[in-house]
Amino acid sequence: MRVTKAVKAEQLRILRSLYPNARPALTFQSPFELLIAVILSAQCTDARVNVVTGRLFPKANTPAAIAVLGQAELEKEIHDCGFFRMKAKHIIETCHILLDEYDGEVPADFEALQKLPGVGRKTANVVMSVAFHMPAIAVDTHVFRVANRLRLAVGTTPLEVEKGLQKVIPREDWSDAHHWLILHGRQVCKARKPLCDTCALAQVCPSSGA
DNA sequence: AACTCGGGGCA
DNA sequence: TGCCCAGAGTT
Numbered sequence: 087m088r089v090t091k092a093v094k095a096e097q098l099r100i101l102r103s104l105y106p107n108a109r110p111a112l113t114f115q116s117p118f119e120l121l122i123a124v125i126l127s128a129q130c131t132d133a134r135v136n137v138v139t140g141r142l143f144p145k146a147n148t149p150a151a152i153a154v155l156g157q158a159e160l161e162k163e164i165h166d167c168g169f170f171r172m173k174a175k176h177i178i179e180t181c182h183i184l185l186d187e188y189d190g191e192v193p194a195d196f197e198a199l200q201k202l203p204g205v206g207r208k209t210a211n212v213v214m215s216v217a218f219h220m221p222a223i224a225v226d227t228h229v230f231r232v233a234n235r236l237r238l239a240v241g242t243t244p245l246e247v248e249k250g251l252q253k254v255i256p257r258e259d260w261s262d263a264h265h266w267l268i269l270h271g272r273q274v275c276k277a278r279k280p281l282c283d284t285c286a287l288a289q290v291c292p293s294s295g296a
Numbered sequence: 297a298a299c300t301c302g303g304g305g306c307a
Numbered sequence: 308t309g310c311c312c313a314g315a316g317t318t
Binding site: 111112124125127128129130131132135169172173176203204205206207208209212224226227228229268271272277278 | 310311312313314315316
Binding site: 299301304 | 308309310311312314315316317318
């Protein structure tokens with residue numbers, strides 16, 4: 087199957103119809119809360135992150151408060167999220183940088199965000215998109231896999247796929263499309279046994295059945 | 297490019 | 308039990 091521009095448009099139309107009310111699964115009440123939640127979400131389900139932040143944020147939901155909390159106590163709070171020592175170290179360092187260099191605020195700047203410890207390209211894109219409503223597409227493993235299988239965007243690195251998606255997806259849909267691809271990757275286009283038999287995109291997917 | 301960090305989900 | 312993850316940093 088040849089994935090033309092028209093086919094890609096059809097793929098996107100179907101995805102939108104499948105996941106009409108796509109929204110972030112993480113619960114947060116400020117850019118800082120979102121930043122922490124996304125750092126915690128690496129290799130951890132959003133449901134579990136929400137449980138952890140539901141306990142943590144009432145105690146501390148600012149860079150100053152978490153810095154006061156200290157690494158040892160933070161490690162206990164986020165223990166259930168996995169990689170807790172490394173994440174706690176990164177979060178504490180990030181809080182100090184936010185206090186020292188950004189007046190305790192989360193900068194609405196992709197480059198600045200990505201320089202923070204524990205914040206990579208994916209996390210920075212999520213914060214820009216979700217917290218600051220800027221056009222950005224965060225490419226995680228689900229987005230990467232689904233985009234490649236559909237040939238919606240092809241690449242061997244997340245950055246390549248991100249650029250490819252930016253070309254074929256209307257700017258106003260970037261934030262939503264991220265969620266369509268994630269949901270589809272989790273529920274249907276799974277890494278191991280993709281459910282091609284019942285996939286609504288099978289007709290427009292070159293990887294279907296393969 | 298390969299490895300580490302650390303738990304849980306799931307067959 | 309064993310394998311796989313809604314990543315990022317280091318070597």
